[in-house]
Amino acid sequence: MRGSLVFASALFLCALTALSSGCNNPAAALSSSGNSLVPTPNPTTTSTPPPTQAPTPPTYSSIVLSDAPVGYWNLNDASGSTFADTASGASTGTLMGQVTFQNTSGGTGAPSSMAIQFDGNGAIVIPSSSPVSQLNNGIVTVEAWINTTENDGNYLMIFSTWEADDWNGNQVFVQGGYAGLWSGPVYNLLNGTHFVADGHWHQIVGVWNGSTTSLYVDGVLDQSASMPFEASYAQSQIGAQCWGEGSTRCDSFFVGEMQNVSVYPQALSATDIAHHYSAGQ
Secondary structure (H helix, E strand, O other): OHHHHHHHHHHHHHHHHHHHHOOOOHHHHEOOOOOOEOOOOOOOOOOOOOOOOOOOOOOHHHHHHHOOOOEEEOOOOOOOOEEOOOOOOOOOEEEEEEEEEEEOOOOOOOOOOEEEEEEEEEEEEEOOOOOOOOOOOOEEEEEEEEEOOOOOOOEEEEEEEEOOOOOOEEEEEEEOOEEEEEEEOOOEEEEEEEEOOOOOOEEEEEEEEOOEEEEEEOOEEEEEEEOOOOOOOOOEEEOOEEOOOOOOOEEOOOEEEEEEEEEEOOOOOHHHHHHHHHHHO
16 A cells, blocks of 8 residues: 555656656656655757857957058048148158049958049159158068059059169059069169959058068069169159159059058068058959
8 A cells, every 4th residue: 555655656746747857667766775756857948059159360460560561551541631640640641632432342352441543644652751651671571552554564552662863662562463673873673473453352462671672463473683782761652753852743653552561670480471461352
């Protein structure tokens, strides 16, 4: 009789806990000693941790600034006649002539959604007193992103620091559809082999490391030669070359879009340049 009561109690216990324990065998709820009722333990539940969120990748601008440029103009302004240097703040550019502020064209492949359209009669002038124009240790990197279809043989100046009096200076340009570098007063010219006047965005980088000058296009070495950097202490220009401080006599105007121009007081490595290119896509 006592066993029947115990078994009935086990049935009652199973009925109470059926939803949570799934008791199918009332006898399993009984202990082997003393016929005492022992509730069947609930199955162990394991909580699933929330998925780990991937970190946000750094922006192109933050990568450029981490490499300590002495001047950086992203040229994604919507209007205005001055262009802030977001690196040191000491090399503000001033508009000479006319340019167009616009959304980037040529599809994807540029770091920013805005760019300056140079129409062949405008430039951005950086004074000779700026840190950019005062670089004189022979070790410099100039980087810019361009989009052009102009390949008529004229020089399209991307960046120029040049003294008209003695022809000392250094320039990054496109000529005949190919990027190139120049250092004077001796006519040191380095012409690239990668066609860039195709209506798509391209990263152009000139590196002077004190003995060798190297031209990179889209993160890859295009050409290099023994060609020194020539300090000029003259004003610098984005989009043209001008004949002396404050001169309105300018030529070799760039035709096309440009953005994210930066100048570094050191020679960026091939790894740095490839990293910049990848980040700008």
